[in-house]
Amino acid sequence: MSKNKKSYEQYEFDLRHQLRIAATQESIAYIKKNMNKALCFSHDPSVLFVYSLPKIQNKGLILEFGVRKGKTIKEIAKRINSKKCYGFDSFEGLPEDWSGQPYPKGAYSEKGKIPALPKNVQIYKGWFHETLPDFLKKNKEVIDFIHFDCDLYSSTKIILDLLGDKIMKGTILIFDEYFNYPTWQQHEFKAFQEFVKKRNVSYEYLAFTSKSAVCIKINEIKSK
Template structure:
């Protein structure tokens, strides 16, 4: 009899514990997280991106980091020409990484004053500003400070080669469109382009992705995807 009473007490304890866990789960589901607008926007963007990958990129390799994809992109370069990066940032991490893996000079373009236009969410105008201060870079990096529409024409007047490798890390549509508008004639069969913010965030179809797709249609070009990062926004392509 005593054993049965102890079992009943233990069962009631387990039932109380399960009831508390259930209440916590319900509160979690219907509480603060259920009203997190940006959490849902990111999930929605991830689902849209997954659909895009399923339709267009299912058989290509994916990576965990941007640098892993950069190594692949650089290995695919078979054109003699310019190495360019747009959007170096105040730390210059990616351009220094690229410079460490090539013998050529890589030219970096950035205003170092932040975004000229808003991107999405809290990334408004002047986000990522370095206050005009140039970062420390490797010896085979040459920086060109200023807005793309001012520095790029001057650069192309001096350097006449086609583009071998292009790293676009400028986030927004207007800046990416400026790059393709001015640089378009230098982008040829075999040019490798890596985008740092191509997809997988709220509004991704309105920025680097949009500018590139418009460029491809306007120029009548073809391209193939080389790879992407499964946890971020990064995608690499090659012009065919």
């Protein structure tokens, strides 16, 4: 058997490979139906920040959920000058298994270690349901920008449930794992679509990357 034929058969019968292909096709169908006016960028973690941060209203909070090593929050911080950016992470990894993915509970753990970050970044260390209530007591502003990099439905839902009253017309949301992987309909995508239905939200897709991230602008929230 030739090397090429062996490689082909290996992938042809590999379930994860085939599930990823199916997820890509489902994502393409969703893009064609719902995102015709959105820009499509290469897969670069910083590209959506470069595009979207100049569009924020500068009226309120800039937040990131899922800081880990600090790469993306550093990108955000350097593009907002002296304005403060708030990061939320347990630094203990995923709080539960990421279904359909090879990432069990605890994956992405930094063993509790907070990375070195710019002076205009303030970290809230802990699980979202524990840190957000205290944060909201101290910060009454509306929200300009949220970067979601927390992967799971449960984590994303907690954020949207607790911050829903502060998300306004003009708020920019970036979801890092919105689609294009097996079970994408069950995680960040699902949590946002439930929020849209619950709050009667009008929104538009501004941009997406070639892998999995999207940039969304809130146009109206009819139910509070």
